[in-house]
Amino acid sequence: MRPTWVDIDLAAVEHNISVVKELVAPAAVCVVVKADAYGHGDVPVAEAALTAGAEWLAVALISEAARLREAGINAPILLLSEPPVASAPAILQWDLTPTVYSRPLIEALAALATTPVPVHLKIDTGMHRLGAAPSDALDLARLIDDSPGLDLQAVWTHFAVAEQDADFTGVQLSLFEETVNAIRSAGIRIPMAHAANTAGAIAFPAARFDMIRMGIGTYGLQPARSVGADLGLRPVMKVVSEVTFVHEHPAGSRPSYGRTRPLAADGRVASIPIGYADGMPRLLSSVGEVLIGGKRYPLAGTVTMDYIVVDVGSDPVEVGDEVVLIGRQGAAEIPVEEWANHTGTINYEIVCQIGPRMPRRYRP
Ligand SMILES: Cc1ncc(COP(=O)(O)O)c(C=O)c1O
Structure with missing residues (x-):
């Protein structure tokens, strides 16, 4: 066999989760394991993260979630973007928690559900990639709340520049809080709010709410040189x-x-x-x-x-x-960042591109 491989230090995953879990407590930790856990291996990383006390997992694709379920992982799995309407049966089949922000999927899930399906309503507060406009949020929350087949478990948002721009992140945070408050003021119960990625969780204590969504920090990498340098995260x-x-x-x-x-x-x-x-x-x-x-x-x-x-x-x-x-x-x-600096990219892209041709060797 070709003597080229990737060593994955699962003890470092556990260490990194523990460090951030302690930092953000009492917020829950949702570990983002999309893209094969940023190239590190989804199932072993997910298992290590849960062992270290993470409560949730998050992925981008239903196929990524299905791999985790097939491996016997029972933890709640959040889909970070709204899947196509045709995927509604698969969401129920795999017991997933979908993100929603448009009516067709909400209605399709409501029509299919036999027991209440938890959904997380995403609000676009400034990233401008995905999510409901804040002005539509109350109507969508009401639609979900009025559907017996659905359970509005959370409202959430995503930061565009938490690792580099405190002013814009503050604007997003305020808009998010206003939107959540408006929904709650209308008498709709929202058990959870979440907003922070790794950078948000570290740099903005007010953004931790009930849960943080931690991707890059899991892998011992900093979202930017200025964020998290003192936490002692260990590269995986x-x-x-x-x-x-x-x-x-x-x-x-x-x-x-x-x-x-x-x-x-x-x-x-x-x-x-x-x-x-x-x-x-x-x-x-x-x-x-x-x-x-x-x-x-x-x-x-x-x-x-x-x-x-x-x-x-x-x-x-x-x-x-x-x-x-x-x-x-x-x-x-x-360090990963050396390759990133030489090639004009970020550490995220480097680790995600370490390809499937190389076997992963997992060290406990
Ligand atoms: C919606 C969402 N939340 C959280 C994360 C995790 O971000 P990070 O890796 O910066 O912690 C991502 C990653 O892209 C994401 O898309």
Whole structure:
């Protein structure tokens, strides 16, 4: 088997959940495990999160929720966006908690339900992606409240810039509170309100309400450099491979596709079996580094689909040596953010793109 894999530290997941759970108490913690738990493995992460005291899980797709149910997970699962109306039977079949914000799905669920289905009404307070306009919220809440087949369990919203803009987040928060109050003032019971993602939960205590929805923090990553640095979150993902081939070339040789760069000196080049098909961005070709024996080495040329080449100079690097692409090796570390910074993206995208070709090894 190809010696390239992803180490997933489930003890770090539990640690991260415990830290945030304590911070936000008495709010409940809903762990966001969509997109295969941001590339970390949905079922093992969900199980670890529940062990650490998370009360809820959240996903984007019904198929993601079904995977959790098929694995025997019974915790409540929130669908973070409104599924198509045709999915109403699947919501009941898998005992899911749908987000709703438009009449057709609300009516379809109400017509199908035999016992009250809990629904969470989403309000768009400024993210402008999904959700009911605040001016429609009361009518929709009333529609749900008047439907014997439905139970308005929560009203919620989502922040657009909680990691970077306190003013706009404050505006969203006020609008959300006004909307919730208006619904409650009309005599409609709302057992839960929720608004905060990881950044909101950490930076805005007033946004914690009854539950927070924690994605990136679960994985030990900060939503931004300025948020959560003092919490001691532990990165969960480590990307590991091995040297599978070492070859010698004179100065001026140009390894890999495109022959983009000459070797500065006579030396050795190590080939490592990981490439862009595994989620290692091709944009790292000229700037990426790897760890071997606790030391940084630069890529020697373009990232290819299945391999990278690394300039190890005259060092005694051998076939079989461990290579760390993301994570810690000895005293050295390549954080996820290093790849993100080099490639003009965010840590979220890097971990989500670590592909299915690489097996996950779960450490308890
Ligand atoms: C609606 C919603 N809530 C919460 C989250 C979790 O956000 P974060 O990963 O920043 O904690 C997401 C993630 O995209 C989301 O879409």
